[in-house]
Amino acid sequence: MTNVRENNLRKIICMEKNKIYALRKKWFPIASSSDLVKRHVFQAQLLGREFAVWRADDGNVNVWENRCLHRGVRLSIGINQGSELKCQYHGWRYANRTAGCTYIPAHPADAPARTICNNTYPVKEFIGMIWSGEDAIENDFSYKELSKRTVLRPVPINAPNDLVQKNLLNYYSELNFDGLLLNDGSIEINLGGKKKILFFIQPQDSKLSVVRGVLNATLSDEKRYHFLKEQNFIIERFREKMEQISENLNLEPMVAEIEEISNDLGEPPTKEDCGRKAELRLHVSERILTSRDVVSLKLKGIEGQLPTFHPGAHIDLHLQNGLIRQYSLVNGPGETDHYRIGVKLEKDGRGGSQYIHNNVKVGDLLATSAPRNNFPLRRDSLYTIFIAGGIGITPLLSMSKALHSMELDYEFHYFVQSEKDISFKETLKILGERVIIHKGLSQENTINKVRKILQKPGYYKNLYVCGPGPMLEATLKIASDLKWADDTIHFEYFKNDRKINNDSNFEIELARSALTLTVSAGKTILEILRENGVDLPSSCEQGACGTCKVNVIRGDIDHQDVYLNATERANKNIMMTCVSRSLSDRLILDI
Amino acid sequence: MVSAFQDPVILNQWHPISSLEEINPSEKTFQTLLLDEEILYKMDKENKVLVWRKGSRDENLPTKLAYGFVWVCLGNPPETLFLFPEFDEPNRKNKATGVIGVNTSAGRAIENFCDMGHFPYVHKGILGEEPHTEVKNYDVEISDEPDEVLATNCKFFQPRANVTSTKGVDADYIYRVPHINCALLYKSSIVAGKLDVIVLFVQPMREEQIRAHTAMCIFDDSSTEKDIRLFQQLIFGQDKPILENQHPKRLPLNPRMETPIRADKTAISYRRWLLNKGLKYGTVAN
Numbered sequence: 001m002t003n004v005r006e007n008n009l010r011k012i013i014c015m016e017k018n019k020i021y022a023l024r025k026k027w028f029p030i031a032s033s034s035d036l037v038k039r040h041v042f043q044a045q046l047l048g049r050e051f052a053v054w055r056a057d058d059g060n061v062n063v064w065e066n067r068c069l070h071r072g073v074r075l076s077i078g079i080n081q082g083s084e085l086k087c088q089y090h091g092w093r094y095a096n097r098t099a100g101c102t103y104i105p106a107h108p109a110d111a112p113a114r115t116i117c118n119n120t121y122p123v124k125e126f127i128g129m130i131w132s133g134e135d136a137i138e139n140d141f142s143y144k145e146l147s148k149r150t151v152l153r154p155v156p157i158n159a160p161n162d163l164v165q166k167n168l169l170n171y172y173s174e175l176n177f178d179g180l181l182l183n184d185g186s187i188e189i190n191l192g193g194k195k196k197i198l199f200f201i202q203p204q205d206s207k208l209s210v211v212r213g214v215l216n217a218t219l220s221d222e223k224r225y226h227f228l229k230e231q232n233f234i235i236e237r238f239r240e241k242m243e244q245i246s247e248n249l250n251l252e253p254m255v256a257e258i259e260e261i262s263n264d265l266g267e268p269p270t271k272e273d274c275g276r277k278a279e280l281r282l283h284v285s286e287r288i289l290t291s292r293d294v295v296s297l298k299l300k301g302i303e304g305q306l307p308t309f310h311p312g313a314h315i316d317l318h319l320q321n322g323l324i325r326q327y328s329l330v331n332g333p334g335e336t337d338h339y340r341i342g343v344k345l346e347k348d349g350r351g352g353s354q355y356i357h358n359n360v361k362v363g364d365l366l367a368t369s370a371p372r373n374n375f376p377l378r379r380d381s382l383y384t385i386f387i388a389g390g391i392g393i394t395p396l397l398s399m400s401k402a403l404h405s406m407e408l409d410y411e412f413h414y415f416v417q418s419e420k421d422i423s424f425k426e427t428l429k430i431l432g433e434r435v436i437i438h439k440g441l442s443q444e445n446t447i448n449k450v451r452k453i454l455q456k457p458g459y460y461k462n463l464y465v466c467g468p469g470p471m472l473e474a475t476l477k478i479a480s481d482l483k484w485a486d487d488t489i490h491f492e493y494f495k496n497d498r499k500i501n502n503d504s505n506f507e508i509e510l511a512r513s514a515l516t517l518t519v520s521a522g523k524t525i526l527e528i529l530r531e532n533g534v535d536l537p538s539s540c541e542q543g544a545c546g547t548c549k550v551n552v553i554r555g556d557i558d559h560q561d562v563y564l565n566a567t568e569r570a571n572k573n574i575m576m577t578c579v580s581r582s583l584s585d586r587l588i589l590d591i
Numbered sequence: 592m593v594s595a596f597q598d599p600v601i602l603n604q605w606h607p608i609s610s611l612e613e614i615n616p617s618e619k620t621f622q623t624l625l626l627d628e629e630i631l632y633k634m635d636k637e638n639k640v641l642v643w644r645k646g647s648r649d650e651n652l653p654t655k656l657a658y659g660f661v662w663v664c665l666g667n668p669p670e671t672l673f674l675f676p677e678f679d680e681p682n683r684k685n686k687a688t689g690v691i692g693v694n695t696s697a698g699r700a701i702e703n704f705c706d707m708g709h710f711p712y713v714h715k716g717i718l719g720e721e722p723h724t725e726v727k728n729y730d731v732e733i734s735d736e737p738d739e740v741l742a743t744n745c746k747f748f749q750p751r752a753n754v755t756s757t758k759g760v761d762a763d764y765i766y767r768v769p770h771i772n773c774a775l776l777y778k779s780s781i782v783a784g785k786l787d788v789i790v791l792f793v794q795p796m797r798e799e800q801i802r803a804h805t806a807m808c809i810f811d812d813s814s815t816e817k818d819i820r821l822f823q824q825l826i827f828g829q830d831k832p833i834l835e836n837q838h839p840k841r842l843p844l845n846p847r848m849e850t851p852i853r854a855d856k857t858a859i860s861y862r863r864w865l866l867n868k869g870l871k872y873g874t875v876a877n
Contacts, residue, residue, distance in 0.1 A: 050838070067838045069850045074836040089833050090708045091724065105724035106708040106854040116850055258839065258848055266846040268853045283722035302722050303748075365722045 020254060023047055026185075027122075027136045027143075028202045029129035029212045032151050036061065036130065041085065043076035045204045048254025049134055050074070051121065056096040057082035063132045064099050065119035068092060069261065075118075081361075094118050095359070102358075103320060108281055108365035116265060127151070127198075127214050142184055150224060152197070152213035155235045159242040160251065161203035164211065168199060171238050191215075197231070206251040211235055275530060276538055278318040278367035280306070282339065287362050291423040293345040294391060295357055296330075299366065300338045308336070309371035311399040312492075315339060316369035316539050317356070325352035326540050328394040328466075328492075329371060330424065332401030339371070342423055344391035372539060374546030374563070375466075375492040377402060382460035384410040385453060387475055389467020390421065395492060396466055397427060404431055413438060413453055415446060415467065443470075450475050457484040465491045469562075486567040493562040496543040496579065500560050506582040510534065510591050511553055525577040525589075534591065536577060543579035550577055555587035592798060593871045595626035595665065601872035602666030604771065607792040607804050608632060609661045610687035614640070624796035626665055626872070659685055659806060660792060673769035674737060677788050677808050686816060688805045688823040695834040696873035697772040697793040697801050698842030698865065703830055704774045704791045705766045705857045707747045713829050716750055720759070723748035726854035733864050739769040740864050742857040768861055771870060780810040787811070798873045799840040803827060841875045848875065 030044040036055040043066060044051040050066035052075035066074050068087040075094070079086040084093045084102060093103040099118035124131040126143050128151035157164055165187070169179050172189045179189040187199040195217055202210040213235075219227055286298035314328045327341035346353045360366070377399040378384075384403060386396045393414055403410045412435045416422055419439060428435050438449055454463065454475075463484060465475050472491055479489050502522055509516045519528050526548055529536055539547035543561030552575050559569050561576040568574055575587075595601050608623055609632065620633045622645070629645035630652070642652045642663045653668040654661060658678050678685060693700060703709070708726050710719025729745040745764040765777040765786070772793040780787040790806040805823050843849055844866045851859050865874060 070852070072837045072839065072843070072849055073833060074838065077832070077836050088712060088836075091712045091721075104852060105711070105721075106726040107852055108725055258843075260845070260847040261850060263847065265850045268851050268855065268859070281722075281725060363721060365724055 020047055021135075023203060024134040025137055025140070027124070027131045027133045027141050029200050030063070030132050030202060031130040032154060032212070033125060033128045033130060034151070039080045039082065041076050041078055041080050043074070044130075044132075045208075046132065047134065047203055047256070048205050049256035050076075051132065052076040052078070052085070053130060053132075054080045054085060056080075058096070060096055061123050061125055061130055062096060062099070063121045063123040063130070064094070065121070067258075068094075069101070069116055069118055069265075084359075084361075093359075103361075103364060105365060108320075108367045119259065129200075129212060129214070143186075146214065146216050148216060148218040150215040150217060150219055150227065152215070152231050152235075153228060154202075155211045155232070155239055156204070157209050157211060157239045157242050158207055159209060159246040160207055160249070161201055161209045163246060164209045164242055165201045167242065168201070168211070168238065171241070172234075175234065206254050207246060207249060211238075275535075276316055276318070276324055276541075277369060278316070279370055280315075280368045282306075282366050282368055284360060284362050284364045284366065285338065287360070290342060290425070292420040294342050294421075294423045295345070296340060296342050296424065297356075297360065298338050298340050299368070302365070306336065306339065307370045309339070310373045311377045311402040312375035312395045313371035313373040313398075314375075314395070314539070314545065315341070315371050317341075317352075318367040318369075319352060319355050320359075321351065321355050323350070323352045323355065324541075325356075326545055328375075328398065330394050330397050330427070332398060332427075333405050339368075342391060342394045369539065372537070372545075372547055374539075374549075375490065377464070378462055378490075379403070379406065379408065380460070381462040382409065383458070383462075384408070385461070385463045386410060386412045387415070387450065387453065387463070387465045387467070388413065389415045389471040390417075391423070392466035392468070392472075392492075392494070393423060394466075396464055397424060399464060400431055400434070401427070404434070410434060411436065411453075413449075415441065415449075415471070446471065447474055447478070451478050451482070454479050454482050454484065457482055457488065462488050462490065465489070466494075469493060469495075469497050480566075486565050489565065491565075493544045495540070496560075496562045498543075498560060498562065500543070500579050501558075502581065504558065504581050504583075506584070507586045508582070509586060509588045511588055512591055519581070524579065525581070525587075529577065529591075536591070538578055541578045543576050546576065548577045549574060551590035553588040553590050556583040557581075557587070558583045593873075595628075595872055598871040599666065600771070600868050600870045601626060601795070603664065603669060604666070605655055605662040605664050605669060605672050606772070607660045607794050608642070608663050608802075610690075610804060610806065611640075611656065611659050611661065612687045613690075614661070623794070623802070624800075625663060626795060627797050628665065630663065632661065632663075658790070658792075659687055660804065673739065673773070675769075675775065675788075675808075677786075682782075683808050683810060684812065686807050686809075686819060688807050688820050689827075690805070691803045691824070691827045691831065693801050693803055693831050693834050694799060694840070695801060695837060696799055696841045697795045698861075698873055699834055699837055699840065700793050700801055700803055701768060701772060701774050701791065702842065702858045702861060703834060704776070705742065705768065705861065706855070707745060707764070708852075708854045709833070710747060710749070713833055714826060717826065718749055718751075719747065720750045723759075728853070729856065731856045731860045733860050737769060739767055740857065740860045741768075742766040742860075766857055768857075768864075771865060771868065782810045785810060795873055839875050841873050843875045844870075845876055 030046050031042050031053050035042045042053040044053050052064045052066040055061050066076050068075055070092055073089040077088050083096050086093050091105040092101055095102050099120045101116035121132050121134055122136045127146050127149055168187050169181055172179055177189050181187055189197045197213045197215050199213045281302050282299035284297055285300045288296045290296040309329050314326045317325050330340045343353050343356045345357045375395055386400055388396045400412050415438045505520050507518055517528050519525055537547050539545045546563040552573050557575045558581040560579040606625055614634045620631055622631050632642040634640050640654055640661050642654050653664045657672050658675050711721045711724050727746050731742045733740050743765050746761055749762045750759045763779055767775040774791045776789040777786040787809040792804040794802040844862050
């Protein structure tokens with residue numbers, strides 16, 4: 001007897017579940033458009049599942065599961081920051097549209113190569129309402145926009161959805177309004193003339209429904225007032241009736257299962273102890289768009305004095321998406337209470353600059369390395385020429401500010417595509433007449449201009465160049481053609497565009513550590529050193545910045561970097577361990 | 592939902608129901624809820640504490656007086672309660688600092704108590720402040736003797752770490768979880784080499800409803816009892832709305848329900864510890 005009863009009960013539960021699964025595929029209104037006030041987060045519920053609904057400043061409406069993936073706190077008590085939603089509990093931020101987590105304040109130096117993403121649901125905005133459905137199918141949405149409309153105040157009713165739906169039509173017909181139950185489950189009530197109200201019943205939970213209506217007309221203020229008041233009165237009476245009928249109905253609340261996260265998100269990421277270090281914690285105190293696609297960040301220490309920097313220095317930014325990027329400091333002498341960097345948006349880049357442009361906000365904590373200088377400035381020069389291309393301005397600006405304050409002679413050439421691309425205008429103004437801006441020159445004209453600038457190499461004259469690869473190469477060639485000595489030409493590449501060949505196998509002998517290690521194809525010297533507990537400093541790890549430089553005692557170096565100049569290469573006693581390799585079977589390194 | 596009678600881990604446990612200060616010396620009978628059961632308690636003329644189930648006046652429940660609190664067991668009482676030696680040290684002030692009702696599980700409350708990452712957001716300007724948001728690496732262990740979760744070398748920037756502080760310091764902490772629903776926080780005191788202790792004893796009324804009993808065992812003698820109470824109330828008052836907005840309210844023991852980070856090492860160990868004990872009441876396993 002008990003078994004039969006239990007089986008029946010199980011069947012009923014199963015039927016209920018199937019019913020819910022079917023309903024989850026349908027679209028329902030979950031909010032009025034007017035609920036999504038600027039910078040507000042609205043809490044909605046559909047079939048037992050809670051949603052955090054918010055409109056970003058760009059107009060996009062987000063419907064997310066109402067729990068932060070970290071500790072389950074409702075996101076509807078979070079803060080809508082316009083482009084991101086910030087959780088109240090630990091300040092985690094989730095991006096508009098993707099719901100991907102962009103910032104974890106507890107670990108500014110963490111660079112987990114993983115994506116923490118909240119659950120999002122389909123969304124549409126039609127006839128003054130926000131529509132969603134947990135598993136709603138895109139093409140099933142059949143409601144047409146109404147050019148004229150008045151949205152009724154939604155009325156919640158403590159009664160099951162099907163009961164409300166079944167009775168609403170009868171209730172209006174008792175009031176002498178005819179109507180129709182449409183195939184999609186909505187109810188059309190004819191008010192006479194051509195006026196109709198379309199009703200939708202939102203199933204919030206097993207015993208909670210919301211009646212949402214829209215009239216196919218726009219009303220003048222006074223008429224609108226009376227219409228809304230009248231309909232409100234009618235539906236309130238309906239509500240009382242429905243709640244009376246279902247008062248003694250004993251229904252279990254619907255269960256919205258919590259979806260399991262992937263295995264790797266269930267454990268905190270392990271942190272690498274070896275490698276590039278992020279020893280500083282800086283917070284973003286200012287963020288300005290200094291030109292069309294360059295954002296200038298002012299970074300301040302959170303406690304104590306910042307380490308000293310020299311003109312030409314750069315810092316590594318350890319971004320929360322796992323990338324590490326180098327940016328030159330723009331600071332001049334004495335500007336020691338902050339660091340300033342300029343970040344150009346590289347649309348086709350590998351994601352570092354895009355991350356900074358899209359995610360980094362004033363107040364954020366960033367993990368960075370201490371400043372490092374592999375592009376030092378000589379101050380014993382009688383005359384210095386700076387040639388900056390685009391964002392290559394940043395280290396050169398720091399250098400020229402230093403020379404400027406020492407009243408040393410220099411000229412500063414800045415090549416840009418257009419007026420809109422001129423960054424750090426305020427600083428350039430201070431440097432005054434020494435700055436010559438070249439706008440919109442063709443490749444050929446740029447080369448001619450550079451040749452003119454470099455016409456006269458001379459006694460204690462130095463050249464500093466920073467810019468895009470092709471421009472840098474052209475400039476170096478012109479300088480060399482015009483007989484500038486190698487040690488008067490100083491340059492810094494943004495990146496190493498050369499194709500790295502890492503096919504060779506060879507041995508390295510560490511003279512000071514009495515260790516012999518094998519570097520096999522596919523591995524770099526730097527990696528092998530680290531795997532064996534020898535931790536060299538490094539930064540860009542692509543042969544552009546010069547941080548991982550070591551002295552070579554013996555062996556034939558296979559240079560693949562863009563940091564060393566021709567003379568340094570010819571000397572055969574220095575190499576970049578991140579990309580360069582050996583042509584001989586063995587290299588003896590001075591480490 | 593689990594009944595406490597299906598869960599020996601919760602049933603055969605000492606549970607705090609009241610501070611002695613609250614019931615002393617009146618002969619008044621108090622009523623509360625423990626593991627879904629209504630229980631009554633009083634202190635009689637001989638300072639003896641009596642606890643009984645509602646409707647069973649003649650059957651006194653096993654009771655223990657320890658650390659300034661009344662502890663009760665609804666099942667088979669364990670022989671001992673965890674050790675808290677600082678309570679008996681001379682020169683310390685032992686004070687119950689208030690009870691706060693929260694609609695959450697005991698596990699969620701303990702976990703929040705041991706969490707530093709929320710200080711700059713939930714206790715802004717008091718226990719933390721942006722941009723000092725980093726949770727630096729610390730050590731956690733689950734020890735066998737005593738059976739507890741222990742987090743040491745914890746550091747966090749605090750603009751105002753206790754009632755007497757006026758400026759920011761990098762405060763040092765130790766967290767102990769010596770009982771499934773009790774946690775102790777140790778932090779530097781005004782006496783060199785000695786640590787103040789902040790106490791959280793949680794009374795599970797229902798799976799998702801608790802009374803959080805707070806107390807202090809400290810060397811501070813400059814602040815009044817009222818100041819201390821107000822400070823604790825402010826802190827717990829800030830935590831309450833967060834705790835009541837967590838979903839699920841019961842503590843997830845399945846590691847794939849929430850995403851921890853390194854800062855959550857204590858919580859990870861605590862959840863693992865509870866899972867190994869087989870606790871069901873107030874938790875979600877699947």
